[in-house]
Amino acid sequence: MDDLFQQIAHCVEFGKINKVSPYPPDMKGQDGADELTKLALDSGASPGDILTKALVIGMEKIGVKFRENKVFVPQVLMSAKAMSTAMLHLKPFFISGDVKRKGTFIIGTVVGDLHDIGKNLVSMMVEGNGWEVVDLGTDVKAEKFVNSIKEHPGCAVGLSALLTTTMASMEEIVKDLKAAVPETKILIGGAPVTDEFRKRIGADFYSPDPQGAVEYLNQMVA
Ligand code: B1M
Secondary structure, three states: OHHHHHHHHHHHHHOOOOOOOOOOHHHOOOOOHHHHHHHHHHOOOOHHHHHHHHHHHHHHHHHHHHHOOOOOHHHHHHHHHHHHHHHHHHHHHHHHOOOOOOOEEEEEEEOOOOOOHHHHHHHHHHHHOOOEEEEOOOOEOHHHHHHHHHHOOOOEEEEEOOOHHHHHHHHHHHHHHHHHOOOOOEEEEOOOOOHHHHHHHOOOEEOOOHHHHHHHHHHHHO
């Protein structure tokens, strides 16, 4: 089974979705994450093992490569697509409660800001690492974050901002969340955001990239 897990992890790392997918060219015609995940389930592997010993491993590898500028956004998107295709086979087990997620992560781009490419990458990487992700989208007000946090006790929350103007919205939202749900950990990111800014506004963690977000969340439940 370990060999099959390694093959699935390889498909996720290199963005091989399924047999008909032409990407990456050197894997053309081979089974992808889709077929191999089904094969693993049919061969008796547990959905939890497929998640943690195959899919998460592949996503971690691509996350580290992205951080080190060894791959770029399109490759990460292909990996996320391979991972989410495999996840379709595992979803019924999550829904039935047979497999537990690490926790819930609520993410959104702050009010006034419509940029969502970076936020989506963070969302996909965190989901690929075994978290349930509630993506509130873009232009999200504090109230919407608070309502969602209350629906998911024990969750962590992530705020993304891409404009210097919406850094002010981020500051306001952090203030409102700290007042309404003080126990909730707040992670922030986005191109203009810095750790200096995080300290000033009182958020809990700043990550410049998706992998940092994953590592912060994982150490919360370690
Ligand atoms: Co806009 N835009 N844009 N834009 N846009 C920028 C950000 C800008 C730098 C371009 C420029 O002038 N050089 C500039 C901001 C200047 C500033 O404030 N300092 C700008 C502007 C001004 C605007 C408008 C105001 C333009 C106008 O209308 N006059 C307008 C604002 C609209 C609004 O939001 N209200 C606007 C609109 C748009 C489009 C809609 C056209 C489009 C967005 C499409 C979309 O997102 N669906 C767009 C785009 C694409 C860009 C650029 C070109 C690319 C942004 C991007 O997606 N980068 C950008 C210029 C640039 O960066 N070259 C620009 C790729 C993405 C993977 O990176 O989002 O940084 P990023 O995410 C990274 C990290 O930051 C981190 O992880 C990601 C992966 O490494 N990260 C997190 C992000 N969120 C995180 C959260 C975390 C942790 C890490 O934890 C929660």
